[in-house]
Amino acid sequence: MSITVSRLTVYPVKSMAGIALTEAELTATGIRHDRLWMVVDENNRFLTQRQHPEMALVTAVPDDDGLSMRFPDGHELRAPLIRDGADRKGNGRVYPVTVWNDTVDGIDQGDEAARQLTRFLQRPARLVYISSEHPRRLGDSYPAPAGITVGFADSAPLHLTSEASLSDLNQRMERPISMDRFRPNIVVSGTTAYEEDHWQRVQIGDVTLVVVKPCIRCQMINVNQQTGIKEIDPLETLGTYRSVPRGIGFGQKVVHEHTGTIRVGDPVAILEVKS
């Protein structure tokens, strides 16, 4: 059975709903628009579904001029993209924002977006866009080819899972879950369960990808992405059989060696496996 790409997903705003794609353009930071926006608290620190599972219910559709957001209560927001450089109202202010242990420059996306997010999350919150002038570099543990950076993703620009791994997990679950719990960018079909753990380099379409390390999972996979409510699984079930020294692994962090385009249905060629 041949291995192919079965799903592609982009998450323009970190921790908000994903958008299914049929074709994904890989830019320097990963899939075009992927996690270039982020919500921060009053300390300019990232906010995610870990604290606010309801963020899963907010859709944000990007275009070259900004974001169209829709909240579950029906509110809609058009957040025009503000690039580096503040205007007279102070929109576009650039300030350091924190995502995990990284501090990078974020560009404030204006008071209206902040107002809507603060209302929805019931705490001070602002929307920021990553500065293209001060790109976020990958950590030392990543084989980052020249020019490859990352947006507000947790670490690597891309996250890959397989349908077979999810099926295996669901065989063990009392209540099957859907792939969106893991928020992958690329899902492949036609593999055996967890076959992706053994890959070193793969070719998809015209892009070569390096499989860097397992994705260590946290409480966030317990958030039902369709209800925005945190449940007690699948973290517990995964913990019974997918424990690695650093935690629980499911899926792989991936870095692309160059830009290009990948499509649903593209064959996946295994170029190299881990020794």
Place this chain on the structure above:
Amino acid sequence: MSLVPGNETGGREEPRHAAAATETGRASWRRATVLTCTPESSDVVALSIRPERWIAHRAGQYYDIRMPAERVVRAFSVVSSPTVTDHLEFGIQVLPQGLLSPRLAGVRPGAKLEIRGPVGSIITWSPEMAGRLVLIGAGAGITPLLSMYEHATVAGVTPSPTLIVSAKSTQRIFRFDRYRSVLTTRLSSQDGRIDRAFLDSILGPVLYDDVPPQLRLCGPLGFIGDIVDHLLALGFPEGTIRSEAFV
């Protein structure tokens, strides 16, 4: 790029059959009454509660806790041993701008909370597991480790567990006075972070145990990464290490 807006990255999640977790009530919210809530260290309170219905837990598990009918939910490790069966105790790290912990720190005896659990399978331990128990924690990460330590002690497990804790100061170690005689403490403010030589000096002999040890780690993400790197470099097999990072 073609965009398909909405939550369409996966199918609907429908139950396959009645969940065992639901049958036992673990996955449902139930009420609990606050027994005591007392400061334990500079930023941690000990919260003791009595659930309206008792469900046995394993050392290393946690509970989701919320104020009645509120939406902010946070997970807290059980600090009391599974052998204590009339109440549950938690060590709550109070984050000044947290949405729940400052409020939990202010609850009075008799107040009602809602809890869901016990949950968790990653760093659980029980006395029938073979191999020396080695517990390594940082900050609030000590709380599930103390549950394991207490359980091992009550069960008379030999050798007694090794308990290593990293903290900025002893004031920040949960119940330092009670555990000081059995703790190996590394104070980051004066000795720096736990490094390989430090671990080697304590755990070197464990590598020669006939039965591989049970290593349990709990702490911040960066701490876990560093300790795992050190343990693997020292020669501990991957399968002996289980860790849970709090984020």
